[in-house]
Amino acid sequence: xxxxxxxxxxxxxxxxxxxxxxxxxxxxxxxxxxxxxxxxxxxxxxxxxxxxxxxxxxxxxxxxxxxxxxxxxxxxxxxxxxxxxxxxxxxxxxxxxxxxxxxxxxxxxxxxxxxxxxxxxxxxxxxxxxxxxxxxxxxxxxxxxxxxxxxxxxxxxxxxxxxxxxxxxxxxxxxxxxxxxxxxxxxxxxxxxxxxxxxxxxxxxxxxxxxxxxxxxxxxxxxxxxxxxxxxxxxxxxxxxxxxxxxxxxxxxxxxxxxxxxxxxxxxxxxxxxxxxxxxxxxxxxxxxxxxxxxxxxxxxxxxxxxx
Amino acid sequence: xxxxxxxxxxxxxxxxxxxxxxxxxxxxxxxxxxxxxxxxxxxxxxxxxxxxxxxxxxxxxxxxxxxxxxxxxxxxxxxxxxxxxxxxxxxxxxxxxxxxxxxxxxxxxxxxxxxxxxxxxxxxxxxxxxxxxxxxxxxxxxxxxxxxxxxxxxxxxxxxxxxxxxxxxxxxxxxxxxxxxxxxxxxxxxxxxxxxxxxxxxxxxxxxxxxxxxxxxxxxxxxxxxxxxxxxxxxxxxxxxxxxxxxxxxxxxxxxxxxxxxxxxxxxxxxxxxxxxxxxxxxx
Numbered sequence: 001x002x003x004x005x006x007x008x009x010x011x012x013x014x015x016x017x018x019x020x021x022x023x024x025x026x027x028x029x030x031x032x033x034x035x036x037x038x039x040x041x042x043x044x045x046x047x048x049x050x051x052x053x054x055x056x057x058x059x060x061x062x063x064x065x066x067x068x069x070x071x072x073x074x075x076x077x078x079x080x081x082x083x084x085x086x087x088x089x090x091x092x093x094x095x096x097x098x099x100x101x102x103x104x105x106x107x108x109x110x111x112x113x114x115x116x117x118x119x120x121x122x123x124x125x126x127x128x129x130x131x132x133x134x135x136x137x138x139x140x141x142x143x144x145x146x147x148x149x150x151x152x153x154x155x156x157x158x159x160x161x162x163x164x165x166x167x168x169x170x171x172x173x174x175x176x177x178x179x180x181x182x183x184x185x186x187x188x189x190x191x192x193x194x195x196x197x198x199x200x201x202x203x204x205x206x207x208x209x210x211x212x213x214x215x216x217x218x219x220x221x222x223x224x225x226x227x228x229x230x231x232x233x234x235x236x237x238x239x240x241x242x243x244x245x246x247x248x249x250x251x252x253x254x255x256x257x258x259x260x261x262x263x264x265x266x267x268x269x270x271x272x273x274x275x276x277x278x279x280x281x282x283x284x285x286x287x288x289x290x291x292x293x294x295x296x297x298x299x300x301x302x303x304x305x306x307x308x
Numbered sequence: 309x310x311x312x313x314x315x316x317x318x319x320x321x322x323x324x325x326x327x328x329x330x331x332x333x334x335x336x337x338x339x340x341x342x343x344x345x346x347x348x349x350x351x352x353x354x355x356x357x358x359x360x361x362x363x364x365x366x367x368x369x370x371x372x373x374x375x376x377x378x379x380x381x382x383x384x385x386x387x388x389x390x391x392x393x394x395x396x397x398x399x400x401x402x403x404x405x406x407x408x409x410x411x412x413x414x415x416x417x418x419x420x421x422x423x424x425x426x427x428x429x430x431x432x433x434x435x436x437x438x439x440x441x442x443x444x445x446x447x448x449x450x451x452x453x454x455x456x457x458x459x460x461x462x463x464x465x466x467x468x469x470x471x472x473x474x475x476x477x478x479x480x481x482x483x484x485x486x487x488x489x490x491x492x493x494x495x496x497x498x499x500x501x502x503x504x505x506x507x508x509x510x511x512x513x514x515x516x517x518x519x520x521x522x523x524x525x526x527x528x529x530x531x532x533x534x535x536x537x538x539x540x541x542x543x544x545x546x547x548x549x550x551x552x553x554x555x556x557x558x559x560x561x562x563x564x565x566x567x568x569x570x571x572x573x574x575x576x577x578x579x580x581x582x583x584x585x586x587x588x589x590x591x592x
Contacts, residue, residue: 018478020485021415022495028416032424035409035470042462043431046442053442107333113326123577124334127341130572132524132542138565139340142347148558150343153358184337189584242435246526250546264438271441272531280441287438 047288053281065278072282081258082266082283089262092176093240099180100236101229104187109217111188112195122192129185133178134246140178141251164252168259171252175260178251179244187232194228195221238294263287341569348372348563355558367559375563380548384564387541390459390533391523392571394540397460398522399515406469407507411499413470414477415485428467436462436528444531454535463528469514476510477503513582520572541568 054072056065076082111118143151152162164170206216254261271280350365375384443462452458488498529543545564549556576583
C-alpha cells in the first residue's frame with residue numbers, strides 16, 4: 001500500500017461542498033491545527049530545507065556553505081554514477097512491475113474460475129502483503145545466501161554458480177524478485193476484484209457463440225479490466241521507486257559496484273553515509289519532480305476513470 | 309453463484325487442473341515463509357551445512373525463547389514492543405488528526421480554509437524517503453532521536469486519511485446536521501454523537517492499513533534509533549547480522565523474521581474484509 005502518496009482518490013475539481021455548515025471560526029482552526037502544525041514542522045520545513053540546501057555546497061569543515069546556484073544539479077546530471085542510478089531505477093521498476101503483475105493476473109484468472117475455495121486461496125495469498133519489504137529481503141537473502149542458501153545450493157548442484165555478492169545481474173534479479181513477491185498479493189486482490197465484477201452474462205454470451213477460454217479472456221475480459229491494470233501499473237512503479245529501500249538495504253546495500261543503487265537508495269547513501277548534503281538535497285529535489293510527474297499521471301488516470 | 313458460473317465453468321478434470329494450478333501458485337508464493345519457519349526450528353549446524361532440511365526440527369522453543377529474551381543486540385521482545393507502540397501510535401495519531409481536520413474542512417467555512425486544504429493536499433506528494441536528511445535534522449533538533457515521538461510524529465504528517473474522511477463526510481446526509489443545528493446541538497456534540505459513530509467502519513479499515521504501514525517502516529527507524537533499546541523489529545533484524553566474516557545466527561534471525569511478520573499477518577488475515585475494503589478505499 002502507498003499510504004503517503006495517493007491523491008488519485010480525490011475527485012479533482014469535483015469537490016462537493018456541504019450546504020449545511022456550523023458557524024464560528026475559532027473551533028475549526030483549533031480542529032485543523034494539529035494536522036497543520038505537524039505538516040509544517042515535519043513536512044514543509046524539511047522540504048524547504050531540502051530545496052534550500054540543494055543550492056549550496058558546505059565547506060569540508062561544515063562551518064559555512066557556499067552558494068552555487070544550480071551547481072549541484074549540473075554536477076549531478078553530469079555525474080556518471082548518478083545517470084547510471086537513473087537507468088538502474090528504470091530497469092528495476094519495470095522488472096518489479098512485470099514480475100508482480102503477471103503472476104498476480106495469472107493467479108487471479110485461475111481463482112476467478114473457481115466456484116468454491118477461492119476465499120481460502122485468497123486468504124493464503126494475502127500473507128506476503130503483510131510481510132515488510134525489509135523482512136522479505138531477509139527471507140530471500142536466506143534462500144540465495146552464497147554460504148547457506150537452499151536455492152543457491154541446489155543451483156550449485158545443477159552446475160550454476162550463484163553469487164549475487166559479486167555478480168551485478170544476479171544481485172538485480174534477487175532484489176527484483178524479493179520486491180515483487182509481496183506485491184503479487186496486492187495486485188492479486190485488485191485483479192481478482194476486477195475479474196469478479198466482469199458481467200457473467202457477457203462472458204456466457206461469448207461462450208454460447210463458441211469463443212473458448214483464451215479467446216474470451218483476450219477479447220472481452222482483458223479490455224474490461226484495463227483500467228485496473230493501468231492503475232496497478234502506476235501504483236507498482238511508485239512502489240518500486242519509493243518503498244523498496246528495505247529490500248535493497250538488507251540484500252545488497254546497493255552493490256556490487258552500485259549495480260542495485262536506485263535513486264532513493266542514493267539519497268540515503270550520499271546523504272547519510274557519504275555526508276554529501278548538497279548533492280543529497282539536490283537528489284531529493286529531483287525525486288520531488290519525479291513524484292510530481294507520477295502524481296500528474298495518476299490524476300490523468302483518475303479523469304479517464306471517471307469518464308470510463 | 310453456481311448457476312451463474314454454470315455455462316463457462318469447467319467441470320471434472322478442468323476444475324481439478326484449476327485447483328492444482330492454484331495450489332502450486334500458493335506453494336511457490338509461500339515457500340520463502342515456510343523456509344524461514346523451518347530455519348527457525350532447527351540448529352545452527354543444520355543450516356550452515358547445506359542443504360538445510362525442508363521440514364521443521366525440534367528446536368522451536370529453544371530458538372524462539374532465545375530470540376525473544378536475549379536476542380543478538382537486544383531482546384526481540386523489546387523490539388516487538390517498540391514496533392507495537394510505533395504502529396499503534398501512527399495509526400491512532402493519523403486517524404485522530406485526520407478526523408478532526410476533515411470535520412473542520414467539511415463542516416465549517418472559516419478564513420484560510422482553502423489554504424489549509426491545499427497545505428494538507430501537498431503533503432500527499434512527498435514520501436519520507438525523499439526528505440530524509442532535513443527531516444532527520446528537525447527531529448534531532450527537537451531531541452527526539454531514540455524516542456517514540458521521533459518514530460511516530462514525522463510519519464503521521466500525511467494527508468491520505470484526511471481525504472478519505474473528507475470524502476466520507478460529504479456523503480453524510482445534510483438533514484442530520486440540519487437537525488442537530490435545529491436542536492441547538494454544538495458542533496462537537498454532532499461530531500461525537502453522529503459523525504464518529506457513522507465513520508466506524510472507515511476508521512477500522514483505515515486502522516488495518518495504517519497499522520501495517522507503521523509496523524513495516526524500515527528507513528525511518530533505521531535513521532533515528534541508534535540505541536538498540538529503541539530498535540523496531542523490522543529494522544532490528546538487519547542489525548542482527550554480524551558485520552565481519554562471522555557466520556550469522558540463522559535460527560535466531562529467522563525466528564525473529566517470523567515474529568516480525570506475525571502481528572501484521574494476524575491483522576490482515578483476521579480482518580480480511582475490512583482490509584480489502586481499506587485497501588480499495590485508500591487507493592481509489
